Amino acid sequence: MKSPELRAVIDLGTNTFHILIASIDADGLIHEVYRERIFVKLASDGIETIGAAPFDRGITALAHFADVIRKYRVKEVTAIGTAALRTASNGEVFVRQAELETGIRIKLIQGDHEAQYITRGVLAALPPLDGRILIMDIGGGSTEYILASERGVHWRQSFPIGVAVLHRGFHHTDPISEEEIRDLYAFLDHILVPLKDILRQYPTTHLVGAAGTFDVMADVLKDAAAVPHPTSHTLDLKGMEELHFRIVASTTAERLDIPGIPPERVDLIVVAMLLIRYTVELANIDRITVSDYAMKEGILLGIDEASPLV
Known part of the structure; x- marks a missing residue:
């Protein structure tokens, strides 16, 4: 054969x-x-x-x-x-x-096309869904959010809030200042209104992260007690608060010494963690899964097979 x-x-x-x-x-x-x-x-x-x-x-x-x-x-x-x-x-x-x-x-x-690829890839990496999930893929120039369930994909949108954009706009001191964090959150309050609106219609407390900082979190916070899965990983959220504050309160030099953070990510991971925290608080997330698949796998699997909006 x-x-x-x-x-x-x-x-x-x-x-x-x-x-x-x-x-x-x-x-x-x-x-x-x-x-x-x-x-x-x-x-x-x-x-x-x-x-x-x-x-x-x-x-x-x-x-x-x-x-x-x-x-x-x-x-x-x-x-x-x-x-x-x-x-x-x-x-x-x-x-x-x-x-x-x-x-x-x-x-x-375009961003919406990117979100379609991400949707296809992430859904292929997860076990069968048993409720709604909020997919989040943080890139350098944009971040994609997708709401899906066992019924299909309900909503997806790309926002120009990638970590390179947020870092350049809001992270100017080392460590980041409280004022910069407030300014960043005020900006997210403004730009993520569509996400707030859709979460009222389709509430979910399960976040699925793909790529980038979520890979770092999977290395550090993987739940050893969870049922193993070949292409997705459940996080142990008990350590998330400590990891968040350790990263956000640190200088660049201090982040270089934090196990699990690649040197190439130490500059951008602060705003990424703040964006994740904002999303967690917005949706009242109590469960986080990290997908091994994202856009590349979605492309391999064929965009024409991506789930339509329902």
């Missing part, structure tokens, strides 16, 4: 470039053969325009991914550009130069 063809998915995020090479079997299961992330930080000089240094870092990362694709002899490649590339004034220039230098053709997608 012929083995399934390998496919490559490249996610060009505002903070991180990812590549996933895998096949999909006849039962729709993902079989991963290679995964890598490179912290490019496209928005390190601002999200309005990609600076010269991050521009070069991005092209170098894609050249490396092109070498990996050739090594694995992958014929089908999907490269997706998200918030930074779709909003930066020179995003299209980056896309053209990337294709010229690496042969990788990048497709820019």
Whole structure:
């Protein structure tokens, strides 16, 4: 029997470039053969325009991914550009130069399309749903929220509140000041009104996080007593308060010494933790699950199969 063809998915995020090479079997299961992330930080000089240094870092990362694709002899490649590339004034220039230098053709997608991919990926990673969940995917340039249940997907929306955006707008002191936290929360109060409204209609206390800071939380707070699952992880919330305050009250140097936090995330993880805390308090969350799957897996599994809104 012929083995399934390998496919490559490249996610060009505002903070991180990812590549996933895998096949999909006849039962729709993902079989991963290679995964890598490179912290490019496209928005390190601002999200309005990609600076010269991050521009070069991005092209170098894609050249490396092109070498990996050739090594694995992958014929089908999907490269997706998200918030930074779709909003930066020179995003299209980056896309053209990337294709010229690496042969990788990048497709820019809007936030709602991104949320559809995330929905498909996350739902595939979870056990069968037994109630409503709020999915949250924190990126560098945007954050996606999705409300779903065993009936299907009720609502999804992308908001321009990625960690690179929030860090640049609100985290200027080290450690972050109480005034900056108040300003950040006031901003979230304003921009997340649609989320507040939908939670009144579809309340849920179960948050499902995907990627980024949620991966860090899964490493530190994984509930050892929970029933194991191959592609999702239940958090032990007893340690969440302590972890939150340890991160938010720390300096950059102190965060480097906190086990489980990659050095590349120490600058952005403060605003990410504050965004998660805001969401937890807004929805009265009492259960958090972390999904191993997000947008890349959603692309592999096919956007045409994504759940429609119900």
